[in-house]
Amino acid sequence: MGFSEAVLSYPTVVYTVLLGVILLYWALALVGLVDYDSAGLDLGGDIDVGGDIDVGGDIDAGGDFGDASHGAHHVDGEPGGIGTLASYLVALGLSGVPFSVVISLLVLFGWVICGIAVPLFLPIVPTSVLRFAVGSAILVAAFAFSIPLAAACVRPLRKLFVTHNAISNAALTGHECVVLTSGVDEKFGRAEVHARGASYHIRVVADTPNKLKRGDTAIVIEYDESARIYRISEKEKL
Numbered sequence: 587m588g589f590s591e592a593v594l595s596y597p598t599v600v601y602t603v604l605l606g607v608i609l610l611y612w613a614l615a616l617v618g619l620v621d622y623d624s625a626g627l628d629l630g631g632d633i634d635v636g637g638d639i640d641v642g643g644d645i646d647a648g649g650d651f652g653d654a655s656h657g658a659h660h661v662d663g664e665p666g667g668i669g670t671l672a673s674y675l676v677a678l679g680l681s682g683v684p685f686s687v688v689i690s691l692l693v694l695f696g697w698v699i700c701g702i703a704v705p706l707f708l709p710i711v712p713t714s715v716l717r718f719a720v721g722s723a724i725l726v727a728a729f730a731f732s733i734p735l736a737a738a739c740v741r742p743l744r745k746l747f748v749t750h751n752a753i754s755n756a757a758l759t760g761h762e763c764v765v766l767t768s769g770v771d772e773k774f775g776r777a778e779v780h781a782r783g784a785s786y787h788i789r790v791v792a793d794t795p796n797k798l799k800r801g802d803t804a805i806v807i808e809y810d811e812s813a814r815i816y817r818i819s820e821k822e823k824l
Contacts, residue, residue, distance in 0.1 A: 591705075595704070597724055605694065675688060688736060691735075707724065759806050762779075764803055765777050768800050770798045770818065775792060789815045789816065792820075793819070802821075804821055
């Protein structure tokens with residue numbers, strides 16, 4: 587029995603059909619007709635990402651932040667089989683990536699294992715009944731062996747689905763900032779804000795007269811969405 591014959595006969599044909607469905611799914615995802623995690627469980631945590639924060643063109647931070655929330659699929663507290671399935675996947679080391687990725691890896695490894703095992707074992711089985719029994723055993727064993735292989739592949743993929751906590755422009759309101767320019771008036775000013783472990787250089791204005799100068803600490807009191815600029819005020823001295 588050759589490999590081509592093996593993948594089109596039982597039990598490998600089960601994985602062959604599933605693999606065809608998976609390939610079609612990823613082809614549609616590639617052209618944007620489906621979302622790669624829209625039909626799955628996101629077991630990597632909530633992902634909250636969005637557009638770049640508007641800081642006047644200068645960003646001194648480790649990445650992009652935004653204020654739009656990407657709809658993650660929560661598994662905690664979900665009733666019925668979804669929560670149970672999620673708990674099993676976590677226990678098997680298959681969490682941290684979209685469910686569609688997990689299924690794709692399981693099907694791929696199951697198909698390869700079946701494609702190798704069927705030509706080795708089925709030709710030596712004498713009767714069709716026994717061949718069906720052995721084939722069914724290979725089908726189940728292929729799935730079992732595909733689990734640790736898929737888990738090994740999921741581990742390095744988790745970094746691609748890291749949780750990001752978003753920060754919006756308005757979220758900087760109330761934070762302290764350090765003035766970077768020689769002064770701040772109603773038309774011009776720059777300041778630095780530290781938030782969530784990152785540093786942001788932002789455009790600021792302030793009512794005059796004021797005593798703000800380079801190195802002074804001020805408070806961000808407002809974000810003007812239309813002007814895309816922050817308004818600050820002098821920090822009250824105790």
